[in-house]
Amino acid sequence: MCGHEIIIAMAVLDPNVLNPFVLVSPAVAPALAVAITAISVSLSLMISRYFFKSYTFSGFGYLLGLPVGFAFLGASFLFELSSLMYRADPLLYPAFFWIQMSLQSEALALIALSYYYKSSDASESGKRVRARDVLVTTLPLVMVAIPFLVPTFSLASQPYFNYAGLADLSFYMRIFNMAVIGYIFKSTIASLVRAANIKLLYVPAAFALLWLEQYSLVLAYFDNSAIAFIGSAAARMAGLALFAYIMHSVTSRRKMEIEARKAA
Template identity: 65%
Template sequence: MALDPNVLNPFVLFSQQSPALALAAVVAVTAASAALAVSGSRRFFNSYRFSGFGYLLGLPAGFMFLAASFAFELASFAYLDYPVLHPALFWIQLLLQSEAFALIAVSYYFKDSGKEGGAHSRRRVRPRDVGMVLLPLAMVAIPFMLPTSELASKPYFNYASLADFSLYMRIFNMVVLGYIFKSAIFSLAKAGSARMLYVPAAFALLWLEQYSLVMTYFDNSAVAFAGSLVARIGGLALFAYAMHHAVARRKKEGIGEIEAGKAA
């Protein structure tokens, strides 16, 4: 049987070889991914409670959205034969994942721009100041507005259109993750904390996951999709290790929690 070129959930590629393998893979990968994302969210929420810095709230919220997107990924595979539920769950997965990365990016944005806020607080409003407000709003709004407009224009979830739309959302994710990687590198360079290079490396792997999914879109390659799963698990595991390392180091130094921004 020929494979539908408009594949939404790429785990279907595994089912061509073995349905049992596909089911085992989707359960194992999504469970591990969600667990690692929830762990990161909990760590960052503890950091927010300890520091009180508002910009940190985007990090636990982003990782919780990411965990939820993995749950919907599993659900969309479970309802593969349902012509309405399958694309609807895939649509929700796209929305949640892009919003997750956007929230994390906004946290980095406010972390970087907050250090300059005091120097300009008494000056007149400049175009750059307006941009500093509009850019994070756009990053948060786009992952909601684009999927919503897609649903409004094609309420019956045309598979070909939704598959094409997933490409645009993944390109958006790559742009946002590129910004996060750059911000994380600059933040660590300013802090002189080479030991926390695990963090930008983790985001680089998540960027590689999105790139591999783009490649999967073009040729339905099970190898490219498998690479995206390895990159995802590797990125989330590396992030969990970095957070664990930061917490252990802070406790050893008697601080008790991650100092705001040092592990981000």
């Protein structure tokens, strides 16, 4: 067995697996990773583009976190692929993994921040902001800071990329991601109730699939299950595809309304 194959075998047997793609057979892992990453990045950037158009069209500041968040999410998938491609490098492999975890959590926090301010704008419109509301306003900022501060603290305390420490960090960050997505899910359900539009049901469904992705990765953390990882990848792509479909439908309908107004 050559040295490269030994490294791959060690990665598969390592209980502190960082990149879950190593749980898949080495013969198919690279091709599978490229395919999943290409689909995930394309969908994320497509969603980001749709949201950026909505932001420029409406001018609502709280919408800016959505295109930036999905762009960060797409970037995190690229770093996930990079960590797999450099899994034999003792420095780049954990470094890319660290960046991936930070970007992904930051992306979800930015998306949640947009939904938070959207809900606040709807519920607090016309009300005077009181002093006790300042604390509530700072909480989302803390949520956005956590994905940067926690990994940075972990890196500062263990500057040599301890694999066990990074694996544990991934577990905690995914729990954080699940909590953030849970908040987004709750916010989208509230928007669905206010709008009384059954078509908006697809939005919480998309985030439910992204939550399922994180949950499956938590399961893979405990038992190194390739099935759990494949399930997480399927849930991710399904969630992003559903979200892209929603944004495409909304954008197309808006264009038709604008054209109808011009024609009138």
